[in-house]
Amino acid sequence: MSASRIPAAVTSSIAPIGEPIIAARGLTKVFRRPVKPPGLKGALRHLVRPSWTDFTAVDAIDLTIQAGESVAYVGPNGAGKSTTVKLLTGILVPTSGEVRVCGIEPFRQRIANARNIGVVFGQRTQLWWDIPVQESLRLLGDIYELPADEYARTFAHLTEVLDLAPLLAIPARQLSLGQRMRCDLAASLLHSPPILYLDEPTIGLDVAVKARFREFIRTMHRENGLTVMLTSHDLGDIEELCDRMVMIDRGTVVYDGALDAVTTRFGWERSLHLTFTEDEPDATAIAGRVLAHRADVTFTQLDPSRLDVAFDSREVTSGELIRDLATHLPLADIRIEEPSAESIIRRLYEGQLQFDDPQVSGGAR
Amino acid sequence: MSASLVSVPTRVRRRNKYLGLVDSALQQAVAYRVLALTGIVGNMLWIVILFAIWRAAFADSGTIEGFTWPQMQTYILLAYGINAMVGFSSASKMMQAIRQGTIVIDMIRPLNYLGTQLATTLGLAIVEGVISFALTIGIGVIFLDMQAPASFWHSLLFLLSVGLGFLTKFLFVFCISLLVFWTTSSVGLNWTQTALVNVLAGVLIPIQFLPGWLATVAEWSPLRGIVSTPVSVYLGREDGIDLLLVLGLQAVWVIALWCFADWAWKRAFRAVEIQGG
Numbered sequence: 149m150s151a152s153r154i155p156a157a158v159t160s161s162i163a164p165i166g167e168p169i170i171a172a173r174g175l176t177k178v179f180r181r182p183v184k185p186p187g188l189k190g191a192l193r194h195l196v197r198p199s200w201t202d203f204t205a206v207d208a209i210d211l212t213i214q215a216g217e218s219v220a221y222v223g224p225n226g227a228g229k230s231t232t233v234k235l236l237t238g239i240l241v242p243t244s245g246e247v248r249v250c251g252i253e254p255f256r257q258r259i260a261n262a263r264n265i266g267v268v269f270g271q272r273t274q275l276w277w278d279i280p281v282q283e284s285l286r287l288l289g290d291i292y293e294l295p296a297d298e299y300a301r302t303f304a305h306l307t308e309v310l311d312l313a314p315l316l317a318i319p320a321r322q323l324s325l326g327q328r329m330r331c332d333l334a335a336s337l338l339h340s341p342p343i344l345y346l347d348e349p350t351i352g353l354d355v356a357v358k359a360r361f362r363e364f365i366r367t368m369h370r371e372n373g374l375t376v377m378l379t380s381h382d383l384g385d386i387e388e389l390c391d392r393m394v395m396i397d398r399g400t401v402v403y404d405g406a407l408d409a410v411t412t413r414f415g416w417e418r419s420l421h422l423t424f425t426e427d428e429p430d431a432t433a434i435a436g437r438v439l440a441h442r443a444d445v446t447f448t449q450l451d452p453s454r455l456d457v458a459f460d461s462r463e464v465t466s467g468e469l470i471r472d473l474a475t476h477l478p479l480a481d482i483r484i485e486e487p488s489a490e491s492i493i494r495r496l497y498e499g500q501l502q503f504d505d506p507q508v509s510g511g512a513r
Numbered sequence: 514m515s516a517s518l519v520s521v522p523t524r525v526r527r528r529n530k531y532l533g534l535v536d537s538a539l540q541q542a543v544a545y546r547v548l549a550l551t552g553i554v555g556n557m558l559w560i561v562i563l564f565a566i567w568r569a570a571f572a573d574s575g576t577i578e579g580f581t582w583p584q585m586q587t588y589i590l591l592a593y594g595i596n597a598m599v600g601f602s603s604a605s606k607m608m609q610a611i612r613q614g615t616i617v618i619d620m621i622r623p624l625n626y627l628g629t630q631l632a633t634t635l636g637l638a639i640v641e642g643v644i645s646f647a648l649t650i651g652i653g654v655i656f657l658d659m660q661a662p663a664s665f666w667h668s669l670l671f672l673l674s675v676g677l678g679f680l681t682k683f684l685f686v687f688c689i690s691l692l693v694f695w696t697t698s699s700v701g702l703n704w705t706q707t708a709l710v711n712v713l714a715g716v717l718i719p720i721q722f723l724p725g726w727l728a729t730v731a732e733w734s735p736l737r738g739i740v741s742t743p744v745s746v747y748l749g750r751e752d753g754i755d756l757l758l759v760l761g762l763q764a765v766w767v768i769a770l771w772c773f774a775d776w777a778w779k780r781a782f783r784a785v786e787i788q789g790g
Contacts, residue, residue, distance in 0.1 A: 234617075237620070237621050238620075239617060239620045239621065241783055258620065259623040259624070259625075260623075262621055262622050262623040262624075263623055265621065267621045269617075269618075272614075272615065272618065274618045274621075276537055276541065277541075278540070278541040278544035278545065279537055279540045279541055279544070283537060283540065284537075286533075287533045287534065287536075287537050288622075289527065290527055290528045290529070290530045290532075290533035291530045291533065291534075291622055291623065291624060292622075292623060293527065293530065293623075294527070295527070296527055299527075319544070
């Protein structure tokens with residue numbers, strides 16, 4: 149374990165070229181959960197004779213991230229995203245498997261690892277609630293033992309790009325969510341970590357604040373080479389910030405590859421958005437009758453004057469559909485929607501699409 | 514652009530990270546001064562009640578178990594003043610951190626958890642404890658028959674003993690708070706902690722007044738270091754070798770509790786998943 153004696157700051161900046169900044173092999177975390185039958189009787193029984201069940205939150209995950217990558221780590225709720233991030237931060241100890249972040253095993257050297265990472269939690273602040281933001285940042289400078297000149301430099305830079313000057317004297321509890329997020333970003337980057345974990349960072353933010361947030365992260369990523377790992381349900385975050393997507397479900401990686409590849413893979417998804425000249429409450433029934441011979445067409449009617457038609461472009465062209473529908477429905481306007489990563493990922497979560505093609509599943513990398 | 518108006522605070526020098534935490538906790542305690550004051554008022558009520566009870570008890574006899582009435586008044590005041598340094602709110606803070614999962618924030622930083630909690634508790638103690646202590650003594654001197662320390666040396670050793678007592682209570686509460694990992698609730702634990710300290714540390718009544726077997730337990734338990742030992746030193750109830758022995762016992766318990774707390778923390782942290790994750 150010679151690497152363990154190298155100071156964290158050195159290991160992080162001089163990670164061997166080509167060596168991944170995050171490497172996990174067969175990473176597994178099994179939790180033991182109490183089995184409590186319902187009701188008082190059940191609770192008492194558990195008290196006398198506790199029984200437990202194993203729950204594998206993360207199941208033999210292989211993950212390799214190179215320095216400077218930006219990776220979206222996505223999956224439905226309970227898929228194991230947070231557990232993976234906790235394993236990478238050293239908060240949890242793996243049940244089995246290997247994990248290294250900047251060459252360090254996080255759970256063995258949590259404190260050394262902490263200097264290499266910044267974490268932003270959208271749902272909780274890391275600022276001290278009752279003291280002015282400036283004091284929180286100063287305290288973080290102390291905690292990370294930053295030299296005074298380095299602190300002053302980073303502080304000035306972050307204050308400028310995040311426009312923190314008007315917020316510095318305010319205690320965190322009085323900040324709006326958007327303001328708080330800017331301050332939290334400064335707090336997580338004050339020690340210039342090579343890796344930034346973003347956990348649901350834009351949850352609850354308004355559109356304008358979201359856009360500024362993404363812009364800031366993109367700049368840090370492109371210009372400063374920050375490695376970004378993002379867990380988010382906001383598909384806008386994913387599309388705008390990340391080139392690569394790792395999707396997990398029930399603790400295992402179901403997709404790992406370029407975000408574009410997902411769109412290509414499921415690119416046959418199309419939608420027609422029809423608007424009528426007059427209200428047509430029975431549009432769904434009419435369209436269903438007209439297109440009864442087609443299997444892969446589904447209809448959604450949100451209001452009487454509109455109808456959405458989803459179809460498989462391998463089976464039928466939009467031209468054929470429009471020709472058939474135009475004779476039976478009073479069409480005014482037609483918009484054709486190409487598949488977005490957003491719609492595809494949503495359908496993947498919902499289990500409507502399957503990565504059953506081995507060339508895509510885990511094979512893209 | 515407001516950025517041009519930024520006056521970058523020039524930090525004179527870097528603080529030790531744990532001293533920085535003490536400083537921040539101090540600022541937070543000041544932010545919650547109303548809460549601190551209500552806690553102090555609550556303690557004052559207890560002092561009044563105990564004062565009334567003991568006055569009745571002392572009405573018939575001049576001394577009880579070697580305590581004179583002025584000594585007893587001094588005892589009541591000091592016991593409450595000292596015990597308030599690590600108060601109910603400090604204990605709930607430690608337990609809440611585990612229960613609500615904010616502990617995660619501390620753990621992603623290069624911080625030792627025991628040290629972090631000690632620094633935070635110390636910051637709170639400086640505000641709450643010092644105010645409460647000063648008030649207690651003020652009231653004691655003005656309205657009650659509070660005695661001066663037995664001697665100059667006794668007052669110095671008293672301060673040392675109060676410091677050790679602070680550490681003892683902090684470590685005891687810290688160990689209890691780790692149980693939140695398993696119970697996931699803090700209310701019962703906090704009441705248990707308070708009850709144990711009230712009885713075994715001598716907050717409610719001097720441990721000498723406890724029934725035989727319980728008095729023996731209290732005499733050797735670490736909890737006597739929280740209140741009983743410092744007050745005994747102040748009153749000059751211990752002298753010579755005995756004085757050194759009780760202080761020695763107090764110090765040994767602090768070291769033992771520290772080692773245990775460190776070990777228990779690591780075990781608890783390894784064994785249990787973080788709540789709310």
